[in-house]
Amino acid sequence: MPTDAERACFEAGIKFGSLYHQFAGTPVSPDSAESLGQAMEEAIENQPHCVDVTVDVRTDRIADELAAQSADYTELTGRFLDVEMRIQYAGVTVRTAMEMEDDYPLMKLLTVEE
Amino acid sequence: MPTDAERACFEAGIKFGSLYHQFAGTPVSPDSAESLGQAMEEAIENQPHCVDVTVDVRTDRIADELAAQSADYTELTGRFLDVEMRIQYAGVTVRTAMEMEDDYPLMKLLTVEE
Amino acid sequence: MPTDAERACFEAGIKFGSLYHQFAGTPVSPDSAESLGQAMEEAIENQPHCVDVTVDVRTDRIADELAAQSADYTELTGRFLDVEMRIQYAGVTVRTAMEMEDDYPLMKLLTVEE
Amino acid sequence: MPTDAERACFEAGIKFGSLYHQFAGTPVSPDSAESLGQAMEEAIENQPHCVDVTVDVRTDRIADELAAQSADYTELTGRFLDVEMRIQYAGVTVRTAMEMEDDYPLMKLLTVEE
Known part of the structure; x- marks a missing residue:
């Protein structure tokens, strides 16, 4: 059986994939x-x-x-995003972030604390 | 060759399809x-x-x-949206709206004015 | 009141915006x-x-x-797409296409025939 | 520092959130x-x-x-999807699935094997 910490990390990943793929492609400009x-x-x-x-x-x-x-707008993609998230599951707190690593928007698991 | 009014209506349609399919599926609650x-x-x-x-x-x-x-949130879909848009192309103004028509979120061309 | 040709062009635009914003951001490689x-x-x-x-x-x-x-995949965006569509509304046939125009994926109304 | 198993579970979650929110809202019928x-x-x-x-x-x-x-089509949402995935990260294999649990499309971590 997966541990609570593993389940918390799975939940954290879901949020990251959701955020990215729901909003990637959105028309965006500095004003919006x-x-x-x-x-x-x-x-x-x-x-x-x-x-x-x-x-x-x-x-x-x-x-x-x-x-x-x-054009005077572009599409939202990873290099325009800095994201941090905190997830809590069954007493486990997971911190995650997305930042550019060279040319790839890397989603990172920072800490897992019980 | 398409007329300016026809081109304006095409542009108006693009905006409606974009709005709907970019954001459909977004987690939403009354607070958000x-x-x-x-x-x-x-x-x-x-x-x-x-x-x-x-x-x-x-x-x-x-x-x-x-x-x-x-669950205490749901996914954005047409029945949760009332939308109005105004598009201008080459001197033509197009007004459009989306509203529920029975169970279908109908995108409507309201007026085309040159 | 909008004409049937104008309504047909509006419908054609909806399809283009839908196609683009539903699928923009999809992970894609030559194999997929x-x-x-x-x-x-x-x-x-x-x-x-x-x-x-x-x-x-x-x-x-x-x-x-x-x-x-x-990375060995990328995200779907306009420059990876050539699209053609045919829409029929109330006896009007509309042909549309999307192609790159310089650096912008332009959605074009090609012909409107009654 | 997160363990390899925790990182593998995070990766598995990313894939699930991506799949769901990239494709939710897509027009779908039995034929497509x-x-x-x-x-x-x-x-x-x-x-x-x-x-x-x-x-x-x-x-x-x-x-x-x-x-x-x-209408003779609908929008893709969780209740129309049965999904299974296998993720491998640093020697850890994670199996996940999405199925309806009452009225909610639950993404589940099934097994984590090192």
């Missing part, structure tokens, strides 16, 4: 970044065992992208 | 409805020719759904 | 491109007034992208 | 169920550490839904 980040936080916090989600939609990186293209 | 609606409005207003989007995420209908199920 | 394209076609053909959808997921462009990055 | 299921399998198998995904899009349940509504 804040409302999108807030909606992402509140949407995923609805999911079971999800205590806290922090999403920083990186307006600096979006602005850099827009400077190099013709 | 407002931030989701605002993010939907601002995201789609980024798209070309899109002047104004109004999204009312229907907390009354979400509450009714939650009363009949075990 | 064919099944994804077929699923996109059949999914959108379910929608009302949608007679035919052809999706070519461009494995050549995906392979170019993979050659320049560390 | 098979191509959608295959695309879901192949898309998620692209993700790191994902060895095998099996998706059964339940045409029986879709047919029941269509019998009770006006």
